[in-house]
Each structure stands twice: as C-alpha cells, then as structure tokens.
Amino acid sequence: MKTVCVIGTGRMGSLIVRHIVKTGEYRVVATDVDPEKRLLAKSYGAEVFENNRDAAKSSDVIILAVKPREVQAVLNDVKDLVGGKLVISIAAAVSLKHMEKIAPDARFIRVMPNILIDVGEAFIAMSPGSRATEEDVELASRVFSRMGEIARVEESLMDAVTGFSGSGPAYVFTIMDAFADAGVKIGLPKELALRMAARMMLGSAKIVLEGKGKPMELRDMVATPGGTTIMGIYELEKGGVRAAIMNAVEAAFKRAKELAESPY
Numbered sequence: 286m287k288t289v290c291v292i293g294t295g296r297m298g299s300l301i302v303r304h305i306v307k308t309g310e311y312r313v314v315a316t317d318v319d320p321e322k323r324l325l326a327k328s329y330g331a332e333v334f335e336n337n338r339d340a341a342k343s344s345d346v347i348i349l350a351v352k353p354r355e356v357q358a359v360l361n362d363v364k365d366l367v368g369g370k371l372v373i374s375i376a377a378a379v380s381l382k383h384m385e386k387i388a389p390d391a392r393f394i395r396v397m398p399n400i401l402i403d404v405g406e407a408f409i410a411m412s413p414g415s416r417a418t419e420e421d422v423e424l425a426s427r428v429f430s431r432m433g434e435i436a437r438v439e440e441s442l443m444d445a446v447t448g449f450s451g452s453g454p455a456y457v458f459t460i461m462d463a464f465a466d467a468g469v470k471i472g473l474p475k476e477l478a479l480r481m482a483a484r485m486m487l488g489s490a491k492i493v494l495e496g497k498g499k500p501m502e503l504r505d506m507v508a509t510p511g512g513t514t515i516m517g518i519y520e521l522e523k524g525g526v527r528a529a530i531m532n533a534v535e536a537a538f539k540r541a542k543e544l545a546e547s548p549y
C-alpha cells in the first residue's frame with residue numbers, strides 16, 4: 286500500500302485527507318504547523334506528524350497544500366527526502382519550473398482543484414511537470430478521482446483555471462444568495478428560497494452535463510414568447526449579468542497571473 290502525505294491540512298488539505306482516507310487504498314499521513322489542524326486530520330483518519338521531514342520521509346507521494354507563499358520554504362525543507370518521489374502541488378501561482386528547480390530529483394504535478402472537492406464535485410485541472418511519468422499522472426488521477434472531474438491541461442492555462450474554476454464556487458455562491466434575496470423580495474421565506482435556488486442550480490448543471498442541450502437551447506425551451514421568463518431574462522440582460530460574470534473571471538485571472546509573477 287502506497288503512503289500519501291498531505292503537507293498543510295487547512296481548508297483544502299483536510300478535505301483531501303478525508304477523501305483519500307475514505308478510499309481505503311492508501312496509508313495517509315498529514316502534517317501542519319497548527320496543532321488544531323493536525324487534530325482535524327487525525328479525526329479524519331490520517332497518521333499525523335509534527336514535522337514535514339518525518340512525514341515526507343515515510344511517504345511515496347507528497348501533496349503540498351500550503352499557501353503559495355509557503356511552498357518554497359516547505360520544499361526547501363524536504364527537498365533531500367523527495368528525490369525519486371511524486372510531489373503534487375495544489376498551490377495557485379507556483380510554477381512547475383520553480384518547484385523542479387528547488388527539488389531536482391523529485392517528479393512534480395500541479396493540480397488546481399476547488400472547494401467542491403468537499404462533495405466530490407470539483408473540477409480538477411492537472412498539469413504534469415517535465416519529469417512526471419504517465420504512471421505518475423495515473424496515480425495522481427486515482428488519488429483525486431473521488432473528488433471530482435479531472436482534466437489534463439497545459440500549465441500555461443493554470444492561471445486561467447485558477448481565476449475560473451478555482452475561484453468559481455465563490456461566484457456561484459454569490460449568485461445563489463442573490464436568488465435567495467430575490468425570493469425574499471417577492472415574499473418567499475429565505476430558507477425556502479435558498480433551497481429553491483440551490484436545486485435550480487444543481488439541476489441546471491446536471492441537465493447540461495448530461496448533454497441534454499446547450500445552455501441557450503435549454504433557456505429557449507423555458508422562455509415562451511411573451512411569457513414570464515423572457516421578462517426576467519430581459520432584466521438580466523439589461524443589468525449586464527453576462528458582462529459582470531465575464532469581468533469577474535477576467536479580474537481573477539489577472540490577479541492569478543500577477544501572483545504567479547511573484548508568489549512569495
């Protein structure tokens with residue numbers, strides 16, 4: 286049984302630990318500078334180490350789930366222990382080239398998930414580094430498989446993926462809450478309106494993912510001529526909803542690019 290180590294068990298790292306433990310296919314070890322986060326990882330079934338070197342030493346695969354500004358220090362600390370091993374980084378903005386330079390004997394894969402790994406519905410982009418093998422990509426895909434849909438992308442697209450699907454759930458939660466407020470405005474209780482909004486978004490996503498039509502085709506099926514829906518759509522368009530979403534994603538992409546230029 287291979288041992289997978291997660292360094293940094295904050296928001297993302299702890300969810301990753303929980304999922305990998307659940308597969309039952311790997312021994313999972315975890316470390317964090319914060320004792321409370323270590324306790325959380327332990328409660329999910331990981332073996333917990335106080336220091337990153339001990340954890341890295343006893344592992345076959347290392348997942349870096351610390352903030353981008355901490356990646357360099359963590360890698361420098363364990364670089365002599367990760368030679369010949371697969372290191373998977375989920376950090377935004379830190380390039381494969383940079384990590385490969387710090388630990389020249391390790392094989393790297395960059396992964397950009399999002400918070401939806403919590404419910405196994407994340408979009409998970411994966412870019413293998415220059416030394417990673419096909420077996421490494423297969424192994425990384427297996428490790429992340431229950432956390433969502435995995436897609437291999439060129440590293441040059443990683444900042445776009447970060448601004449789009451890395452940050453994306455936050456945009457969707459904002460829109461969902463706006464729907465709930467809209468429900469309140471027309472007399473629905475907020476909790477009921479929120480459930481309606483969430484269901485609506487879940488179902489709409491499913492119908493598209495199941496290939497039942499493109500979003501605009503499906504929209505036209507709902508919007509009957511002179512009916513209620515087209516009145517609502519007119520207000521959405523007048524409010525510039527599409528431009529607002531496009532601007533939001535572009536702003537996050539630009540910020541991801543800025544961070545990639547100086548992540549430390």
Ligand SMILES: NC(=O)c1ccc[n+]([C@@H]2O[C@H](COP(=O)([O-])OP(=O)(O)OC[C@H]3O[C@@H](n4cnc5c(N)ncnc54)[C@H](OP(=O)(O)O)[C@@H]3O)[C@@H](O)[C@H]2O)c1
Nearest residue numbers: 293295296297317318319350351352353375376377398399
């Ligand atoms: N959050 C998201 O939606 C999201 C989505 C995609 C990718 N990511 C990427 O995932 C990574 C983690 O993000 P996050 O939101 O999970 O951050 P987080 O909650 O801050 O988790 C990082 C954890 O690492 C710990 N840590 C700091 N220095 C360490 C060290 N030297 N050794 C071991 N542990 C250390 C932190 O402890 P302290 O808090 O005590 O410093 C914290 O518990 C980031 O690189 C981010 O770019 C995040």
